[in-house]
Each structure stands twice: as C-alpha cells, then as structure tokens.
Amino acid sequence: MNLRDLRYLIAVADHLHFGNAAEACHVSQPTLSGQIRKLEEMLGTTLFERTNKSVQMTPAAEQIVPLARAAVAQADAIVRLAQGWRDPLAGSLRLGVIPTLGPYLMPRILNPLRQRCPALDLVLWEDVTDQLLSRLRRHELDVALIATVPDGDDIDTFLLFEEPFLMVLPEQHALAQETAISDGQLAKADVLVLADGHCLRDQTLSVCHQQSDPRADFRATSLEMLLNMVAAGYGCTLAPALAVAGRAPVPGTIVRPLAPGLAGRTVRLAFRNTFPRRQLVEVMASVVSGLKLP
Amino acid sequence: MNLRDLRYLIAVADHLHFGNAAEACHVSQPTLSGQIRKLEEMLGTTLFERTNKSVQMTPAAEQIVPLARAAVAQADAIVRLAQGWRDPLAGSLRLGVIPTLGPYLMPRILNPLRQRCPALDLVLWEDVTDQLLSRLRRHELDVALIATVPDGDDIDTFLLFEEPFLMVLPEQHALAQETAISDGQLAKADVLVLADGHCLRDQTLSVCHQQSDPRADFRATSLEMLLNMVAAGYGCTLAPALAVAGRAPVPGTIVRPLAPGLAGRTVRLAFRNTFPRRQLVEVMASVVSGLKLP
DNA sequence: TCATATTCATAGGCAGCCCCTATGTATGAT
DNA sequence: ATCATACATAGGGGCTGCCTATGAATATGA
Numbered sequence: 001m002n003l004r005d006l007r008y009l010i011a012v013a014d015h016l017h018f019g020n021a022a023e024a025c026h027v028s029q030p031t032l033s034g035q036i037r038k039l040e041e042m043l044g045t046t047l048f049e050r051t052n053k054s055v056q057m058t059p060a061a062e063q064i065v066p067l068a069r070a071a072v073a074q075a076d077a078i079v080r081l082a083q084g085w086r087d088p089l090a091g092s093l094r095l096g097v098i099p100t101l102g103p104y105l106m107p108r109i110l111n112p113l114r115q116r117c118p119a120l121d122l123v124l125w126e127d128v129t130d131q132l133l134s135r136l137r138r139h140e141l142d143v144a145l146i147a148t149v150p151d152g153d154d155i156d157t158f159l160l161f162e163e164p165f166l167m168v169l170p171e172q173h174a175l176a177q178e179t180a181i182s183d184g185q186l187a188k189a190d191v192l193v194l195a196d197g198h199c200l201r202d203q204t205l206s207v208c209h210q211q212s213d214p215r216a217d218f219r220a221t222s223l224e225m226l227l228n229m230v231a232a233g234y235g236c237t238l239a240p241a242l243a244v245a246g247r248a249p250v251p252g253t254i255v256r257p258l259a260p261g262l263a264g265r266t267v268r269l270a271f272r273n274t275f276p277r278r279q280l281v282e283v284m285a286s287v288v289s290g291l292k293l294p
Numbered sequence: 295m296n297l298r299d300l301r302y303l304i305a306v307a308d309h310l311h312f313g314n315a316a317e318a319c320h321v322s323q324p325t326l327s328g329q330i331r332k333l334e335e336m337l338g339t340t341l342f343e344r345t346n347k348s349v350q351m352t353p354a355a356e357q358i359v360p361l362a363r364a365a366v367a368q369a370d371a372i373v374r375l376a377q378g379w380r381d382p383l384a385g386s387l388r389l390g391v392i393p394t395l396g397p398y399l400m401p402r403i404l405n406p407l408r409q410r411c412p413a414l415d416l417v418l419w420e421d422v423t424d425q426l427l428s429r430l431r432r433h434e435l436d437v438a439l440i441a442t443v444p445d446g447d448d449i450d451t452f453l454l455f456e457e458p459f460l461m462v463l464p465e466q467h468a469l470a471q472e473t474a475i476s477d478g479q480l481a482k483a484d485v486l487v488l489a490d491g492h493c494l495r496d497q498t499l500s501v502c503h504q505q506s507d508p509r510a511d512f513r514a515t516s517l518e519m520l521l522n523m524v525a526a527g528y529g530c531t532l533a534p535a536l537a538v539a540g541r542a543p544v545p546g547t548i549v550r551p552l553a554p555g556l557a558g559r560t561v562r563l564a565f566r567n568t569f570p571r572r573q574l575v576e577v578m579a580s581v582v583s584g585l586k587l588p
Numbered sequence: 589t590c591a592t593a594t595t596c597a598t599a600g601g602c603a604g605c606c607c608c609t610a611t612g613t614a615t616g617a618t
Numbered sequence: 619a620t621c622a623t624a625c626a627t628a629g630g631g632g633c634t635g636c637c638t639a640t641g642a643a644t645a646t647g648a
Binding site for chain 1: 380
C-alpha cells in the first residue's frame with residue numbers, strides 16, 4: 001500500500017466521481033480507476049459501489065477513509081515539520097515585540113539581521129507582553145521580544161541584553177539638578193506610567209516602590225505620549241535606555257541616570273520550546289546580542 | 295514520499311545500524327541506504343548523522359520519527375480493518391423487511407442465519423416496500439425482504455418462497471362453514487385491509503376484485519390490529535400464511551384456506567445489482583429457502 | 589605498522605509499476 | 619436516434635526501487 005493510493009481513495013471519497021477526483025489528484029481518470037481497483041484487490045474489499053452514473057462508498061470504505069485521512073495527515077505533518085528544518089535561516093518568521101521596545105530596537109536590528117539571514121522574511125507584530133505570549137502559544141507568532149520572564153515551561157527564552165532605566169524629567173523639575181537619581185528620590189517622585197498591560201508600567205511602579213498610578217486621570221498608551229506629558233510638566237517618568245539614549249531628548253525634558261545598578265529590565269527573545277527552527281532563534285539572539293547598544 | 299520510506303526510517307531509528315535495519319526490512323543495505331538518502335533529500339533535512347562506526351539521529355529525526363510511526367500505524371490499521379471486511383459473510387448488513395412479513399419470518403431466520411454466518415452483524419429495519427426500496431437505492435439498506443417485484447433494473451431479487459393467503463373470519467361469519475373459500479366468495483366478502491402503502495393491502499384488494507377499502511373509516515397499520523378487528527366482528531381479511539399458520543389463531547377468529555392455487559404472494563430478497571457482497575445475499579437466500587415453512 | 593573486519597557509500601543493470609493516450613461500453617438526455 | 623457523460627480496458631513508455639559488486643574509511647589485533 002502506498003500513501004498515494006490513500007490520497008486517491010480520499011479524493012474519490014470526497015468527490016464520489018472518478019473524473020473529478022482524478023483531476024484533483026492531477027492524474028488521468030484511468031490511472032485513478034486502476035489504482036483504486038488495485039487498492040481494493042490488495043485490501044480484499046470493495047471500497048466503492050460504482051455504476052456508470054453514481055459512485056457510492058461501501059460500509060468498509062466508510063470505516064477506512066477516516067484512517068486514510070489520518071495517515072495522510074501524518075505524512076503531510078512530516079513534510080511540514082521537515083520544512084522547518086530545511087534552511088532554518090530562510091522562510092517566514094513572525095516576530096512579536098512590545099511597544100516600549102519595538103520602535104527603538106527594531107531599527108537597529110533589521111539591517112544586521114538582513115545581512116545575516118538574507119532569505120528571512122520577517123513579519124512584525126507589536127503588542128503588549130500577554131498578547132504576544134498568547135499569540136506565541138496559538139502559533140500565530142514564532143518568536144517575541146519581551147522584557148519579562150514568561151510563565152509556563154512551554155515558552156523558552158534567550159537573554160539578549162540588560163537595559164537600564166533612565167529618569168525623564170521636565171526641565172524645571174527639582175530633581176533636574178541631580179546627576180543621578182537615588183532610590184529614596186524615586187520613592188517620592190511624581191511618576192507617570194503607561195496604561196495597563198504594559199510591562200514597563202509595572203516595572204516603573206515597582207522600581208519606585210509605588211502601588212498604583214498616582215495620576216490615574218491620565219491614560220498613556222505609548223511611551224512617546226508619556227514623554228510629551230513629561231515635557232508638559234505633568235510629572236516625571238522612567239524610560240528604558242534605548243528609548244531615550246542615543247537621540248535628542250524630547251524638547252522640554254531632561255534625562256538623568258539612576259544611581260548605579262539601581263534598576264533596569266532584561267530583554268529576552270521568547271519562543272515555543274517546540275519551535276523547530278531553533279537555530280534561527282539562536283542566530284537572531286546572537287545578532288541582537290552583538291549590537292553596539294548605547 | 296512513500297510509506298515504505300517511513301518504514302525504513304523507523305527501522306534505522308530503531309536499530310541505529312543500516313545493516314541490521316536493512317535486514318529487518320528484508321532489503322539489502324545499499325537499498326536502504328539509498329532510500330534513506332532519497333528521503334533526506336526530499337525532506338531537505340539530514341535525518342541521521344553517520345560515521346563509519348556510528349549512526350545518530352538528528353534533532354529533526356527525533357521529531358519526525360514519532361510522526362512516521364503514527365502514519366505507519368494508521369496504514370497498518372487500515373489493512374487490519376479491511377481484513378475484517380474480507381469475509382463477505384462477516385461485518386454489518388442492513389436488512390429491511392416489510393411489516394407483514396418481519397414479525398413472522400424473522401424469528402425463523404435469525405437462528406439459522408447466525409449458525410451459517412456467525413460473524414454477521416445484522417441491523418433490522420421495518421418499513422413498507424416503497425420506503426425499503428428508496429433506502430436500498432440510497433445505500434441506507436443493503437438487502438430487503440419484500441413481497442413484490444421492484445421496478446427498475448438497478449435492483450435484483452432472489453425468489454425465496456411462495457406464501458399463500460388464508461382467509462381470516464369471525465367465528466360467527468357465514469363463510470366460516472366453508473372448508474375453502476372460492477373466487478366468487480372472495481369478490482363478495484366484506485374484507486378489511488391495511489392502511490395505504492402496505493403491499494398486502496393492494497394484493498388483498500386485487501385478489502378480492504375490489505377497488506378500494508369498503509371500510510375506509512378504519513385504518514389499520516399492523517396486521518395484528520387487523521386480525522383483532524376481524525375478531526371483533528367488523529369483517530374478514532386475507533392474511534399471509536406465515537402470519538396465521540403454525541400458531542394459535544387470534545381468539546374469536548377462524549382461518550380458512552382459499553381454493554387451491556387461488557392466491558398468495560411471492561417473497562423475495564432484494565438488493566442493488568452493484569452490491570459487492572453478493573455472496574452474502576446468496577447465502578441469506580439459501581438460508582431462507584431452506585427453511586421448513588408451514 | 590600492517591592486515592583484517594566492519595560499516596556505510598557508490599555504480600550499473602534489471603524488473604516492476606505507475607502513468608499516459610486511445611478506445612470500449614453503458615446510460616441518460618435532447 | 620444521436621450526442622454527452624462516466625467508468626473500464628488495453629498497450630506502450632519512463633521512472634524508480636532493488637539487486638550484486640565494489641569502494642572508502644575506521645577500528646581492532648598481531
């Protein structure tokens with residue numbers, strides 16, 4: 001018995017018409033008829049009752065066809081699985097990234113990655129961590145750039161780099177005189193934070209030893225918006241280094257480092273531990289780790 | 295890709311040795327080596343890391359081999375399942391039977407048939423002739439016991455036996471004095487008949503040379519009901535021999551034969567002329583024909 | 589160090605099977 | 619009655635899987 005025979009069997013079961021089934025299988029009708037007959041002889045059972053005008057499945061075929069579908073599906077799964085092992089650096093890769101990282105990191109990644117993996121077709125998706133992880137688990141994303149350690153052992157991560165937090169202040173702010181912000185000053189600062197769902201929100205509140213957003217009447221869904229609110233004098237905030245270092249500060253704001261080793265976040269590359277193209281993930285991680293970051 | 299290739303893959307994975315695996319597959323070692331190489335090229339992935347002294351599975355093969363095992367297992371299941379359908383006398387058979395025959399014939403058939411075809415799984419369906427034939431044509435039944443000759447040449451029949459009609463009378467009925475009922479007496483009898491759709495209704499009316507039910511205010515959908523109406527004195531009726539011979543008559547009724555050779559019906563086993571298990575139909579027919587019927 | 593054994597890879601010839609086109613047969617529709 | 623449709627049959631051609639014989643590389647033992 002041959003997988004091809006099973007595909008023919010399934011086609012006839014689906015079409016109940018030899019000519020149409022043959023067309024679907026890209027063979028001639030006599031070829032398909034002959035192979036079905038051969039399969040019937042091999043199995044010792046009639047699979048289809050055929051007249052010149054109708055083709056009907058026998059009870060035996062009713063039982064056999066589902067098994068044939070399963071066998072063919074397994075074989076197809078093998079091919080698809082092998083596809084992932086062909087050239088791990090080629091093909092489509094769906095990359096998720098959190099909003100507080102994407103706009104600042106991706107411009108630095110894309111060119112080196114293009115050089116390292118010219119055949120890679122990158123599809124970007126920006127969303128908050130929980131959404132990215134859900135999509136990872138639903139196979140709607142392949143890898144994700146996040147700044148937390150995911151729950152569950154179905155997701156593995158590679159550590160990419162540590163990113164310190166910097167304090168962003170209005171020019172006239174009292175702390176603007178300091179060269180570095182201390183832990184005690186953080187606890188008393190009037191910090192603004194992002195909307196719910198952003199990991200940076202939770203991390204900022206944690207670093208500042210504060211429980212909830214002191215300015216709940218504002219809702220900022222992007223880091224740029226938050227920086228503009230700082231510039232307008234509504235308060236200060238913490239920003240990850242990539243977002244504010246290596247570029248002109250938002251007019252009206254001043255950036256100050258925290259006291260050495262005080263706070264930051266760890267950027268990781270997350271992926272299903274069953275993801276077949278692990279080598280590609282390793283290459284991506286090495287590309288990002290090899291960047292000269294400010 | 296071929297199921298055979300997958301069997302080769304599994305064999306090498308099991309033995310981690312090409313020579314032994316080839317022996318297990320009953321092929322030569324070069325044949326197996328070549329097929330594995332071909333499979334690797336088709337999948338675009340190396341499946342085994344081989345040196346002259348050791349064979350090791352690659353991560354790709356670690357993932358693929360379980361799927362290959364599943365596919366092969368499905369294929370083997372198909373062969374085993376088909377094995378169960380090889381014997382035409384085994385498996386499921388959907389048998390339709392008309393209501394004026396089933397309750398009286400089936401008890402006599404089931405045991406001999408069970409002896410002749412122990413592995414046969416009989417599914418019974420009782421309905422009037424037209425419904426049985428429709429279901430036969432729709433492949434919802436395989437064979438049917440009927441008492442008419444079906445229209446159309448897509449249905450073949452085996453003649454099983456002739457079943458005479460007997461007159462069933464109320465005890466006090468005038469004809470109860472006769473030893474046999476003549477044609478002229480039939481034409482004048484106050485016969486009760488079954489509801490529309492039963493072949494026995496049409497046959498009774500025909501035998502009695504009557505056009506329509508003289509007692510249309512009654513509607514009997516079962517022969518037993520009809521006999522009870524006779525017992526209650528509403529009239530007489532014709533019943534097939536199996537329904538009234540060889541058992542105690544319904545209290546209050548008397549059974550009289552018709553004049554020799556006057557009327558009866560022919561019981562046949564009907565089936566699609568394309569039905570593949572014709573041998574089973576022949577066996578069933580021979581079992582019924584071999585019965586000692588009253 | 590050299591010979592031997594083991595193991596997988598390669599080469600070339602042969603046979604079987606799958607696929608094709610052309611044709612046949614039966615049935616239903618116009 | 620003719621045409622259209624659908625499945626079956628016949629015969630030839632090409633691909634491919636299988637075999638035997640041989641090669642190449644490595645481990646073992648004298």
